Each structure stands twice: as C-alpha cells, then as structure tokens.
Amino acid sequence: DDTAPLNYFLHAAGPAAAPTLTLGWIFTAICTAVCVIVAVLLIAGIVRRRPELPARGLIHTSGMRWIVIGVGVSTLVLAAMLAHALVTLERVATPPATPALTITVTAYDWWWKVAYDDSPDPARRFVTANEIHIPTGEPVRIVLRSADVIHAFWVPRLAGKTQTIPGQTNEQWVQADAPGVYRGQCTQFCGAQHAHMAFEVVAQDRAAFSAWLDRQARPVASDTSSLAGHKLFVDKCAGCHAIRGTDANGMQAPDLTHLNSRRLIAAGALKNTPQNQLDWIAHAQSIKPESLMPSIALTSDEAEKLSAYLATLN
Amino acid sequence: MNRRNPNMRVPEHGRAPFAGETQQRLQRLWETEPGWRGWLSTVDHKSIGLRYLVTAFVFLLMGGVEALIMRVQLARPDATVLTPAQYSQLFTMHGVTMIFLYALPVLSGFSNYIWPLVLGARDMAFPRLNALSYWLFLFAGVFLYASFPFGQAPNAGWFNYVPLAGLEYNSGPNIDIYALGMVLLGISTTVGSANFVVTLLRMRAPGMSIDRVPVLVWGTLTASGGNLLAVPAVSLAFLLLWFDRQFGTHFFDVLNGGRPLLWQHLFWMFAHPWVYAIVLPAMGIVSDALPVFCRRPLVGYTPVALSTVATMVIGFIVWIHHMFATGIPALALAFFGSASMVIAIPSAVATFAWLATLWTGRPVFKTPFYFFAGFILLFVIGGVSGVMTAAVPLDWQLNETYFVVAHLHYVLLGINVFPVIGGVYYWFPKFTGRMMSERLGKLGFWTMFIGFNLGFFPMHIAGLLGMPRRIYTYAPDMGWNTVNLLTSIGSFVFALGVLVFIVDVAWSYRRGPLAGANPWDAPTLEWSVASPPPPYNFATLPFVASRHPLWEDRLDTPSGAARSQLDEGYILDHGREALATTPLEARPDAILRMPSDSFAPFVLGVFAACLFGAMALHAWTGCALSIVGCAASLIAWLWPERALHQREPEGVKVHGGAHG
C-alpha cells in the first residue's frame, strides 16, 4: 500500500507475518465484541426503567450471578485466545525450513549496515546500507547486532520486530512471497534521529536477486579515481565512508560503493536523486538534525565535481 | 511506681456532644498552629492529603501542557515546532511527570485524606512519616524538574533504556537528574507505603474487621504492598546506572561484560507492578463510590477485594511482556504472555461487579456517577488492548507503536484520571464543606469523555498503520496524517474539559453551596463527621458492625445483629491519642500516643533533598554534611520519651489486663 507503507494490518507478505495478521484480526474482533457488549450493558443498565424505590429504601439483591457468568464466559474466551496466540507463536517463531541465506544487519545511530557475509568465498562478501535485498519465496535469516545503543529491526509486512542490543546477537527470519519493496523502520527509541531510521527490504525473484548480488559484490571500476571528485571525496568523506576498490575506507558511515543502486538515502529520509544527494551533503544537519554526518560546505564547483563522482557509484 | 506492668487505662467511653467540652478539648489538642510554623510542621493527614492532591494536579497540568506541545508538533507531518532534542525531553518529562509525579501521588492524596476517616481513626499510624513522605515527593518533583529550564531534562524516555542513558551516549546532567530524582522519590513512596500498610493493620475502628474495610482500602493496601516489594528494583537500577556514570562501574557497560538487558529486567520488574499500583486504588474509588450512586452496596465485595490482591500478585510475574522483542526464547515468552492474559480474569471480576451493581441498583445521575460509569467503558477498551499486546506474536508487531501509546493512555487516563476526577467531585464536599457545580461537572465530563476518545482512539489506528512511538515527526506519505490530526484535536478538547474542571474547583471552593455532613447519603464512616472534618476526625471513636455503617437502618440487616455505634464510643483525650486495634478482627488493643506537630519531617526532607542535590553536583563535602544532618534529624525524631509514665495521671493505672 503506497499510502501507508508500514501498514501490516491489511497486508502481510509472507509466512512470518501472515499468521499474526489473522491472529490480530481475530483478537480485534473479539476485543471489539467485548467492548460493544460492555457498552451495551452499561448503557442499558443506565437507561433501563426501574420500579420506584421501595419504602425501605435500599435493595440488597445479590447480583452475584453476573460475576459468575461474566467471569466464566470471559475465562473461556481468554483461554481460546491464549491457545490461538500460542499456536501462532509456534508458527512464526521459527522458519519452516532452515534458511539458505543469512544477512547480518547492524544498527547504527541512525542508519543500518547490511552485511552479506555468509558466503564461503570472501570475494562475494560485501557490505551495503539501508537497503536489504532478499530472494522471494524462501526464509532468510537476519542476524541482528548493534554498534551503539538499542534499536529495533522491523519490517512490519514481513515479520514482527526484534531489538538489536549491543553486546548481544539476536536473530529473526523474514520471508516475502511476492516481489516488492517492503519498508522497515527502527522502533526502539535510539536518540535524536530515531524518527528517521528507516530502511527497505527489496524482494526479488531468485534470478534478479543473484544478479544484484553479483553487482554488489563487485568493487567500483577503478578508473573513476582520476576524477577530480574522487580527490574531494577522499579529503572530505573518506574518514567516514568507504568505497570498495578505492582508498576511501571509513568504517562508521554507510558504504557508498553502489550508492546509486539504492532507492533512498539517509535511512529513508530522502529519495535517492543527484540533487537530494547534494542537498544531503550540504544540509545533513538540517535534514536530520544531530545526525552523525556533518553538513559539509561545498563551493558550487566542488559540488559539481563531487556530484559527478558520486554519479559513477552505480 | 510499679515498673513491672505497663501503664494500663480504661479508656473513657461515652458521648461527646457537638461543641461540648470534650470536643473543645480535642480541638485544642489536635489543632495545628496557624501561620507558617503550623504549615511546615503539621502532621494532620487531611492537610497532607490535600497537599498531595493539589501538588499532583499541578504536575498533571505540567505534564498535560508538555503533551499538548507535542501534539502541536505531531498534528501535521514534517513539522518543525520542536527540535528532536526538545521533543525527547518533552515526551520523557511527560511520561515521568504523569506516571511518577501525578498518577501515584494523586491516589496517595485521596488515601491519606480518606483512610483515617473511613477507618474511623484519628490519624495515620505514622503521622510524621506521612509528612516526610509528602515533603520528599515535593522535593523529588522539584529535583526532577531542576534541569528542565536549562534544556537538560531527562531525555531517554521514561523507561530510560541503557546504553542510550549511559554516559557514552548521554553525557549531560539529564540522566543523572533522572536517576537521583527517582531514588529520592522512591524513598517517599516507600515510607508512604509502609505507613498505609501499618495503618491498615493497626488503626481501624473497633469492629472493622478486615472484611469490612472499603475497597479503596484494599486497593491502596495492595498497591502499597506491591510498592514495598517493587520500588527497590527501580531504585537499585537507577543507582547502578548512576554508579556506572559516576564511578566507572560496569553493570551496563557492554565492553566489559555489562548487560543492557539487566536494566530492562530491573526496570520492568518494578514498572509492571507499578502500573497496577497506580490503578488499583482508583478502581477502589469506583468500587466504593459507584454503589453510592446506584443506591445499593457493591455486588461481590469479597471477589472484588480478592481480585484486587490477585491482580497485584500476578502483576509480579508479567514484567517480561514489555520485553517480548528482546530476543528471549519463545518458550519463556509463552509463559509470560499467558500470565499477562490470565491477569484479565481478576479485571473481569471487577468489571462485572460494577455492571451488576449498576443493573441491580437505581442510578442517581450526579456528576461523579458520570465519571465512574464512563470509566468502566474506558477500562475495558484499555484492558482489551492490553490483552492484544499480551499475545506474543501480535506484540511483535504492536510493540513500540502508537498502539501501545493508545493502550497506556486508555488505562492510565481511563482508570486513573477519570476515577480521580470523579473522586474529587465525590469527596470535594468533605474536603471543603461545599458542593461542586453539577452543570459544570457534566459539561466537563462530556468534554473530557469526547475529547479523550477522539484523541486517543485514533492512536490505535496509527499504531496499526505502523507509526512508531517517540518520533518527533513523520513524512507526509506514511498514511498517518489524518489520525494524528484527529489525535491533536481530541487532545485539546480533552484539555478544555480539564480546564472546565479546574474552573469548577476554583469557583466551588469559595462559592459552592454548603454541603452537609453526608450530601450523597453515602454509607461509609467519613460521611458521619462534619464537612470538613474536625482536626481530630472523630470525637468518639466509632464502633463498626458492618460494611455500611450509615446504611444499616435501610439494608436488610438481620434483626438482632450488632449495629454500628457512631455517637458513643471511646473518648481518648489525655493528649493526642488514638486507638490501636488488632490486625484482623480489629479488637481494641492499645492506646497510642500520637506525635504532635513536628518540624523533624520537614528538616529531614530538606537534608535528604540537599544530599541528592549535592550528589548531582558532585559536592562530596555537601553530601557528608547532609548525611550528618539527616542522621541528626532522625535521631531527634526517634528519641524515646522517658517521661511517658509520669505524664499519665496516677489514678487510671490498672494492673495486669491480658489482651486478646
């Protein structure tokens, strides 16, 4: 759904989320019914006509039957709800088959590092940021770490959330049954830019996914280092950012090797267009106040060169 | 003088006619000195109770204004009214203020005022401790706000997860203030709770056996017991955090084996019982006062009282439902999720008891009734959303979204704010001797009720649409615009209702029509004394023979059954005296000498506040001096009175006298 990309209550896209969706609707129905019944009893109890007060004033009929019946029925309903919840838990807690693919996601203030590091071949291991690609139709294991504070990894249409906790490795699994882009969001308050800590999961069929893997595993074409922008980048950006295959190898910020292959930048804050890239570089602190990337003042000449260089990061 | 036997005395028994000599003597004994000295030294539970209420309402307004500012920011997408830093401080202080400085203290206010009156006692068991508890609450509140004007208020959310709250990511004074303020406040809560527990055990009128106390008393008792066991967890957590921040210990320091989850465990082991502590007394208010307006006793007193206790007991084994997403194994989650659902059963007991009372009674449509009846619906809506989050897989979606924000406001406002305001309408005549306005009352109720639902119901939808909590803004294309606008509008409508209430209080305080002793024709002991009650509460201590001493003539009391006696009883007037009774059956047990007004609580409170201030400022000499000051005031406070025997008139001493 375009208008509410995190809406998990209408659209579940895989077996880690679908049983919960059913559970949610059934619970909602029961809970709504409980509220309606209580509201009706309440209003009826208030407006109901009653005989005049007897001479002796107060009545003392017991009414205990209400409690017995009300609590009895509630207990049965709750027991059924609990059973359904436990069955659903069983179904979504672990994947039906052992995942073939493992991705390590590390949360940073305020972006996501995504590492495809389970390949036996070191040349096919790589790191990217804020955009996770998965193959459709199969469970994928996500290993969750944190580089600083607690965050939470949540792609509502694919699965529930799990905190990323420093000093601890958590895990969850996701599976997308259909190709598409599924938005994710950090849901544990993690400081100033918790609001802008989104990411995307792009589900592709196996072939497209493999092609993507191949492209991402490649470092940049080396000939771009002759560009004037490259030198600028190494001066101003490489302390934080890495571009594989160049001497830019900063570690505490998103890897930019294939920057232009991504749909969004700055953890979902902006669409990835050349103009937005420049806006971001010049005004990071007003787009994402307190983010760990400084606003970098560039002359228009520098901006042009840098932009030309960034345009090569495909 | 015979030293082998305690002083025994047959207490005078009789009547004390209005304005008669006895009453005048009691008045002189119990009166608080006028002027600032009396103001600082009073130990009268009624003054202390009112102070608690007024202070808590001031905090409600402060927390409310903070919320309204947040709602302005969130009304539209991409708003820039607030910076992220300001927003973090606002929602943190909003939560802290509401949960710690409003929700429990306001109930302590009611209980302080009402308890001795409904129990037929002259005061609480420890009047000076009571005063101390108030002063510490006030000072802790001021302390928690001390850094707010400098833009350095606590900013990591009310549950303050580490490492975000650790030194590395939060190096200002913000978190130190929160940590120390919470420890100070914890002392206040603890001494207050101890006082309630002992008051219940010892200070009931003769004959008021444990199965005759009002449900409010059960609620506060349960909450106090819960607090005694739960508060140490959070005090410890905050101390450990402070040690980490100040002295380089490693409890939460990941690099050296510390564990962020230790914080979450300690915090929620406290905070879940706590959320019940801040509603059980309020549910007690409804269980006692709703029946008055239904003109019949509560249906199912015993099950309701037991369900109160059961809620708290189960409440101690559900803390992990706040940690479902932390990677704890599914089997453990299944257990804690199940316990969280089971807790709905005692709530069902109370819900159906109220409904039955309503159905089998004959409602009288006064303002308090509106608030209590409205409460029932809000309680159920808030409760069932809790049940939804208790389902582990569902909570993996709902957790940390606005759905939880909706849940917590439905339960907190529904079960705390609505009964509290209803309770103010109900007891205002007792507090002040004047009635509040029915017209403004109903207007205020409908404004609040509509505003509340308009404001907070859409939060459920926002949560289901994926809106996370604690975001200072959101993009326009997330589908959250409408729900947020509605919420903001509703919040302001609700605030308007609160404003109507405040206006009503201010107006009625001076101009309200005079209320008699028992304007609602209510059945419990507080309505047997004048409005407002005299400083000594009861000239003759009542004897209680049923749960509804003032309704005995009208209920189907079996003929020949004992009747309560309200105008004749013990007159203890050899000084400030009160009667101690046995814990279960409430048989007279001893004559207690109650302390007179004293500066010790205030002085001790000031020294304690200085101690925490000095700790925050790292003024270690100041700390040492404050500790000495605390110790000195405590010793002065506790110094035993050797002179007791001599003060006793010789004639009344009697030998022996077993107690039974």
Added chain:
Amino acid sequence: MAEPLGAYDPSRALPVGSVGRRPGGYWGMWTLIGTEAALFGYLIFSYLYLYSQSGTHWPPEGLPKIAPAAWNTVVLLSSSGFVWLCERFVVRGRPKHAACAMLVAIVLGIVFVGVQLKEWRDHPYGPSTHLYGSLYFTITGFHMAHVIVGLVVLTLLLVWTALAYFDEARHAPLTIGGMYWHFVDIVWLFIFSTLYLSPFVL
C-alpha cells in the same frame, strides 16, 4: 446504651503507649525489612543474571578465600545473639548486664566492619576494574552501609539502655532496633552464600 458491642468490652483496660509488639514501629520495621529484603533480592538477582550471561568463571581472580569471610560471618551472627541477650536482660530487670551485652554486640559489629575493610583492601581489583568487581563492591558495600546504620542504631540503643530509658514493660525500641540488626545479619548469610559459596558450585 445497651446495644451489643460484639467484639469489645469498653470497661476493659488497655495498655497506653508503645508496649511489646503493639507499637506501630514494630509493624513498621516489618515493612522496612520487607522492602530491604527485596532490595537485596534484586542485588543478588543482578549478580546471578550477569554471571549467567558472562560465560566466564567468577571471580575472575580464582575461587574466593572462604576462611576470613566465614569467621566474619560467625562474628556477625554472634553479635546478633548479644543484641538478643541485651533485650532479655532488660526484660529480667538487669539493666547493667543489658548494657554490657549491647556493648559486646557493637564491638563484634565493629570487628566485622574491620575484617570486611581488610578484605576489600586485599582484593587486587576495585569496583571499576571489571564487572565482577563492580558487583562485589556494590553488594558488599550496600551491606556494609546497612551494618554501619545498624551500628549507629545499636549505639543509640546502648545509650538509651544505659540511661535507663527501658524497663521490663517498655522496651519497644530494643525489640525494633534488634529486629533490624538481625535482618542485617540474615541478609549477610545470603550475600555470603552468593559471593563466597556459589562460585564453588556454579
């Protein structure tokens, strides 16, 4: 009025003031003990939780030396015995004996503090050396703080006993203060088991 008063007979004499178990302070002390017990419970929980998560063996420096702490345990427990004796002496009307017993209790308490301080000094680590050190010093430090408060209380009780504030019928502060001291001692048993004994079995 001839109404039946059911539970009580208004002509019965009642004790005045704080006597035996009747004073509020006695019950108040139980609430204090309850909440303090919870506090130490949470401390021990923290220790066990962090230990279970640590994956290493504690203490990192090797198994603790039991002997000094064990003797110190005996010292503390016997101190409790003397506090109890003091109260018994007061009840029997022997105030001098009582004061002596209390004095012995205080001395034993001070010995405990001294031994504990020496233990602290002898450890090669401090509260900020490693996680175990943080826990060790915090737990024993909390307890030490309670012992010191307890010693102040005992000293006051000694003064009051010596000044003959108490007699056979009226000695509630002794009962109440004594309860606190017994509590501090019992808590030590749990701490001792956790910090000194559990490393041998866990």
